[in-house]
Amino acid sequence: MARSILEKAKAADLRPKSTAAKRLRAIIDRAKALFKRPSWHADAEVQRHTRLMEESIERGDWLAAKDHALALGELGERLGDAGLVKKAGRALRRLHGGNRTWQLIAASKRVSGKAEWDGSDLAGRTLLVDRRAGDLAIFFQFASLLGPAVAAAGRCIVFVEPRLASLYRRTYPKLDVRVEGDEDLDAVGADVFSGFETLATHFWPDDPAARVPFVPLRPDPQQVAELRNKYLDHGPGPLIGFAWGSLNKSKDLPALEDWRGLLGRLPGQFVSLQYGDVGPALSEFKRHAPGRIVHDTSVDQLSDMDRFAAQIAALDMVVTISNTGANLAGALGVPTIVMLDDGFRLSWPAFGDTVAAYPSVRLIRKGARGWAPALQKAADLAKSIMGGSHHGQ
Template identity: 75%
Template sequence: MPSRRSILKKAKAADLRPQAVDGSWLRKLLDRGRTFFRRPSRHGDQSVERHLELMARSVERCDWQAARDHALALGLLGEKLGDRGLVKKAGRGLRRLGGGNRAWQLIASSKQVPGRPEWDGNDLAGRSLAVERREGDLAIFLQFASLLGPVVAAADRCTVLVEPRLAPLYRRTYPALDVRPEAEGAAAVDADVFACFETLARHLWPDEPTARAPFVPLEPDRRLVAELRGAYLAHGPGPLIGFAWGSLNKSKDLPALDDWRALLGNLPGRFVSMQYGDVGPALSEFERWAPGRIIHDASVDQLSDMDRFAAQIAALDAVVTISNTGANLAGALGVPTVVLLDDGFRLSWPAFGETVATYPSVRLVRKGGRAWASAMREAGGRVAQTIGGAGDGS
């Protein structure tokens, strides 16, 4: 498996201009997304196999209610059979399908560590709690950050193990939180009870929206936010709109650079690149469509300094981006954001609708079987509504 250092080195050097795809390649991509639930059952259980097959068919025809019903059934079967993998897969599917609190119950139970006391939602007064992700990508720390407030207030001491690049954001947002790098490991933390982030969601995000722990945006370095915003507005009047277009993930169907032409040409203000990698070739093309309005800040490197990247995003009036870490970070910061989604069944975002419960400021624009140019026009319209009366922002 490549080291994190080698992956970052590759990402920094990559020219991530999206490549055109032919119809057969795209069909294969969509097929992979729609077969998320197809898996051989190690139990040979016919009920499992039947629900897996019906689940896959439901996803393929976008029958989300039926897909949710089969995911619920798979969760119950996974619990009955003691199959943690099936429980996790059902929970992750339900999360995409509007499965409510049941999604968190299933994912949390699949992540429990044997022999370690898991928080059961009871009073934390006089007790210490340690929170960790256990597995999953960086987005987990962004999607669930709001849940730390209630437990920090309730526990005698709350420790959280985080990806080191996010430690400054966490410490600034929750000064009473004991933030430690993940490398230390939960085994080195002295706590009465433990929890993964989904355990927090299970107890603090019930089905009733009015009872949910409220969204709390992460707190960027405000001095740096003001510094970056001032530097960007020195290029000309705002609004400031962040954008990102490329990914190392070759399974994504992404808008071609030319699909950004109308969006860049029709919106006012400056466009700030949030893209990692070798952005030079793409920016040269964008500059032709929005001459003098493209900003690339080489002092911001999201791959090594997430805090400065967060300050850059917080300095913006709006963001329009493909699905990536920047989209999640913008949502966690509460910055108005439009996320462009292809038609794959992806785990990061809801399978339907335009809102995201964990990020109130995010709106989703789905390709929906259209040409990307049509989806980009919709995205441009949403950004225009968002920036509304935004001017120079000073």
């Protein structure tokens, strides 16, 4: 299944839609929404808080939405409903729910029969960490937590997605990095177990001063230097990475005309970080920024994540939609602007422009104004972040 998904991603033509095509998509999505049924639960209090939370989200009343999400978490715990606990935790993740977010998500992912780490002394003990469920972004958002886990435990083992093994081993030489699916978790002889969110409950308390510091992932320095020099051969910097398309059809993405404003307002070279069949889109972008679009066929992010990390680290900054590359750029500490639509489903905060897990990331939302002014704001913010100077020239 994983291979078929990767092959689909490699072949996908993800060029930005025109404004007219986006209008048609919106009409189809509204029609589909008419047939969606609201979620159901036997408990009246659950129904009430779910409805009130959704209504609060709809009108942007984040404080009220957070209160109802907290109530749903307590109800889920009381009812022993792991699905409800997870739903509440995921909502709080978008609502700046603090440590309670990770408590709930960790509880929903706990594995029966395995001793979950409770924050007690790990000296002389073997801790095994695995993701249990979730997408690739988990390995980026929580990467900084492996350092303190390694320091605390007699031995720390982590199971990662195969493409990330080299990146993790380079960042944490004392971490025992294993590849998901290569062996049974029970066979490694761990004393205690932990999901990444369990680590967060202990290392990311509500007090910012007590939170473990961000530590960027370490790409291959030789590849970083090689790629940076290669891109600067195309012309003077800064080097700005960008990505525009997604296989997720529910995302509201900037149209081609919207990107034109950003390309025209920023100096330097634009390096494609987009997966899929990028040819059709790049031919359009090259018309708006002739001689300034770089497509490096030596980088295949879908099969070689280590080289993709080096590519991102070779850049001065990244401007992108929400995707794996946005999370990786944040985990590498590269200055990054992430363009977000107005959907609540994304794994980014619903309000504010910063992300606690990624200090170098800034968020810009579409809002009611549309994408063109949002991308203009992104261009202005990019100029401000780069400070009018860059080391690529």
